[in-house]
Amino acid sequence: MVNRDSQFFWDGTAAGELRIQRCNSCGALRFPPGPACQSCDAYDQGHVVAAGTGTVFSFVVHRHPPVPGKELPIVIALIDLDEGVRMVGELVGVDAEEIAIGTRLRVDFHRVDDDLTLPVWRRADEEGQA
Numbered sequence: 001m002v003n004r005d006s007q008f009f010w011d012g013t014a015a016g017e018l019r020i021q022r023c024n025s026c027g028a029l030r031f032p033p034g035p036a037c038q039s040c041d042a043y044d045q046g047h048v049v050a051a052g053t054g055t056v057f058s059f060v061v062h063r064h065p066p067v068p069g070k071e072l073p074i075v076i077a078l079i080d081l082d083e084g085v086r087m088v089g090e091l092v093g094v095d096a097e098e099i100a101i102g103t104r105l106r107v108d109f110h111r112v113d114d115d116l117t118l119p120v121w122r123r124a125d126e127e128g129q130a
């Protein structure tokens with residue numbers, strides 16, 4: 001999960017930022033991060049901080065089998081970030097029934113321990129922010 005190519009991402013979540021790899025050569029955004037740009041093959045990779053908003057592209061509701069340390073069901077979504085990249089994320093504070101393709105989401109951060117903070121997603125309108 002954490003390696004040289006994704007270290008910036010986890011440093012970001014620890015700092016409350018959702019970071020997306022951006023090629024310093026051509027500006028292409030990429031998720032998940034990798035060593036070389038998929039557009040121009042450059043190895044000079046930087047990152048941008050995402051706005052932290054996106055839309056549900058698809059989702060699954062995990063009802064079984066049990067997952068250690070997790071309360072079921074878990075809603076896992078493919079999320080289209082407003083920046084144009086797609087990532088997988090867990091939705092929290094939602095009922096599976098209220099999630100649909102196109103539901104607006106806002107990122108939040110779940111601190112697991114000193115070394116790991118996971119991005120999680122909430123409904124964008126849950127906090128009164130449309």
Ligand SMILES: [Zn+2]
Binds near residue numbers: 023038040042
């Ligand atoms: Zn590039």
